[in-house]
Amino acid sequence: MACYLITGGAGFFGTILxxxxxxxxxxxxxxxxxxxxxxxxxxxxxxxxxxxxxxxxDIFSKYQFDAIFHxxxxxAHVKKDLKKLWHAxxxxxxxxxKFAVKYNVKKIIFISxxxxxxxxxxxxxxxxxxxxxxxxxxxSKLEGEKILFSYKEKINSIIFxxxxxxxxxxxxLLGILFEFIDENRKLPMVGDGRNYYQFIYxxxxxxxxxxxLATDYTDIFNIGSDDVKTFNEVYEYVIKKSGSKSKLVxxxxxxxxxxxxxxFWLGISPLGPYQYKMIASNFVFDTTKIKEKLGxxxxxxxxxxxxxxxxxxxxxxxxxxxxxxxSAHNSVAKMGIIKLLKWLM
Numbered sequence: 001m002a003c004y005l006i007t008g009g010a011g012f013f014g015t016i017l018x019x020x021x022x023x024x025x026x027x028x029x030x031x032x033x034x035x036x037x038x039x040x041x042x043x044x045x046x047x048x049x050x051x052x053x054x055x056x057x058d059i060f061s062k063y064q065f066d067a068i069f070h071x072x073x074x075x076a077h078v079k080k081d082l083k084k085l086w087h088a089x090x091x092x093x094x095x096x097x098k099f100a101v102k103y104n105v106k107k108i109i110f111i112s113x114x115x116x117x118x119x120x121x122x123x124x125x126x127x128x129x130x131x132x133x134x135x136x137x138x139x140s141k142l143e144g145e146k147i148l149f150s151y152k153e154k155i156n157s158i159i160f161x162x163x164x165x166x167x168x169x170x171x172x173l174l175g176i177l178f179e180f181i182d183e184n185r186k187l188p189m190v191g192d193g194r195n196y197y198q199f200i201y202x203x204x205x206x207x208x209x210x211x212x213l214a215t216d217y218t219d220i221f222n223i224g225s226d227d228v229k230t231f232n233e234v235y236e237y238v239i240k241k242s243g244s245k246s247k248l249v250x251x252x253x254x255x256x257x258x259x260x261x262x263x264f265w266l267g268i269s270p271l272g273p274y275q276y277k278m279i280a281s282n283f284v285f286d287t288t289k290i291k292e293k294l295g296x297x298x299x300x301x302x303x304x305x306x307x308x309x310x311x312x313x314x315x316x317x318x319x320x321x322x323x324x325x326x327s328a329h330n331s332v333a334k335m336g337i338i339k340l341l342k343w344l345m
Contacts, residue, residue, distance in 0.1 A: 001042075003027040005065045005105075007050050007096060008072030010036035012329035013111070013165050016202045017069055017209065018043065029063055031055070032072065033088075034327055050092040060103045067107035067213055070096055075172075075328045076137040076272055089140035090147070097151045108157045109212050110148055111205075112220070113141045114198075114285065116161065118277040124286035127161070127220050135273045149218060158212035159220045160205065163285065165329075166305040167202035168312035171320065173270060175332030178313040181238065184245040185342055190260075191253035191280035193232035198224040198284045201300040211294040222285035225298050225305070237303035238310050253280045268337040 004021055008014045009030025015038065018028045027042040036045035048055040050072055072092060074085045093110070100108060115138035116131035133139045148157040164174075171178075180187050200223050208223055229237075232248060239246050260276035263269035271279070290296045300308075313320060323331050335342065 001025050001027060002066045003029070003063055004067050004069055005059070005063070006030045006069045006071060007092070008032055008070075008327075009045065010034045010038075011071060011327035012167075012170055013202055013205065014069075014071045015169075016167060017071065017206055020203070020206045027063070029059060029065075031059060032327075034325055049088075051087060051095050053095070056095065056099050060099050060105075065100075065103070065105045067109060068096060068100060068105055069209060070108055070110045073111070073137075073141070076135055076274075082136050085136055086140055089137070090143045093144040093147050097147060097155060101151065101154050106154075106156055107213065108148060108155055109209050110144065110157060110159045112145055112159050112161045113138060114161060114163045114283060115274050116142050117283070118274050120195075120281035121283055124284045125222065126286045127222055127289055134277060138274060145220065152218035155218070156216055157218045158215055159218075160208060160212075161220060161222045161285065162205060163198045163200050163224050163283070165202050165205060166199040166302075166309055168308050170202070170309045170329060171313065171332050172329045173275070173333045174306075174309060175313065175320075176270075176335055176338060178310050179332065180342060181242065181244045181246050181310060182314055182317065183342075186247050186249045187235060187239075188256075188341060189231065189235075189248050189250045190256045192250055193235075193248060194230045195280055196228045196230055196282045196284050197278070197302075198228045199302045199305055200224050201298060201305045204296075204298045204300065208290065208294065208296050211296055215294075219293075221290040221294065221296075222287050223290055223296070223298075224285040224287055225300065225302055226287075227301050228284050229302060234303045234306055238307045241307050242310060242314065256280075263337045270333045270336050270338070 004026055006014050006018050006028055009018050010032035022028050022040045022043055030036055030045045035047050074088045116133050118134040131142050133142055145159050257276050260271055264272055
């Protein structure tokens with residue numbers, strides 16, 4: 001049976017990915033900075049750094065991997081030490097490639113990001129659009145793409161440029177939104193809420209990983225949901241379906257963005273440059289290429305997957321708020337100044 005290495009295997013998406021392939025009979029080896037107590041036949045977890053050569057040597061010398069699923073990454077709003085973020089996301093990708101070459105692993109599947117841009121787009125973004133990241137996370141993902149292409153003569157790499165990955169258990173900054181809805185608070189909206197922002201259902205992304213295993217080349221694919229609705233429509237869907245009494249409250253776009261910038265630079269807000277630039281902007285990937293070349297088709301729409309994520313939060317709130325030593329997407333981001341806004345709404 002197949003054997004896969006999953007970097008970031010203890011994280012939100014890494015967990016969904018390993019569960020899928022383990023159920024199909026594969027052996028999955030995880031390496032993650034966070035502990036992983038997941039139990040399943042043919043699953044082994046290593047806690048450590050992908051930049052630790054001794055650890056990587058130990059792992060690669062024990063297993064012959066059919067592919068590497070490279071999902072490990074640190075986030076800018078979690079790690080204030082930006083050198084550590086760059087080391088993890090960029091040097092870590094380089095190190096994964098070096099060990100893949102040394103041990104003759106021919107396939108890497110990598111999660112990149114829509115954070116390669118932070119600007120409004122009036123039409124769907126194609127793979128040919130030149131990236132222009134504004135913060136270190138997006139820059140680190142772009143550098144990771146470049147590293148993979150530099151190894152294309154030795155490794156076939158499929159790069160998925162992904163928007164926000166959504167499913168049951170997805171938290172992070174979204175956990176703040178869920179808390180507002182769960183407590184029937186008014187939801188502050190930056191601008192008129194008629195902008196579009198795409199998600200991807202985690203299990204659809206897993207399916208794309210499966211499709212990518214059959215390729216024998218290096219390429220970039222945009223991925224995302226279909227029929228993307230406005231933030232107003234998506235949030236109102238979740239509020240109505242969940243029975244929440246929350247209401248959307250719209251604030252002028254420019255004053256709110258300036259306030260968000262100031263709060264970020266004062267270190268009292270979890271929303272960084274990418275978030276305050278994109279919170280009232282349009283961003284939807286053109287997914288024509290992945291549909292035509294890989295035969296990919298998404299199953300859930302934004303509002304459906306956001307509702308699933310909220311319902312999980314609602315049903316497991318006590319356990320979620322008591323979690324320790326978990327990845328950023330498996331815990332609720334700290335509100336900072338947003339907590340004051342919540343109590344004023």
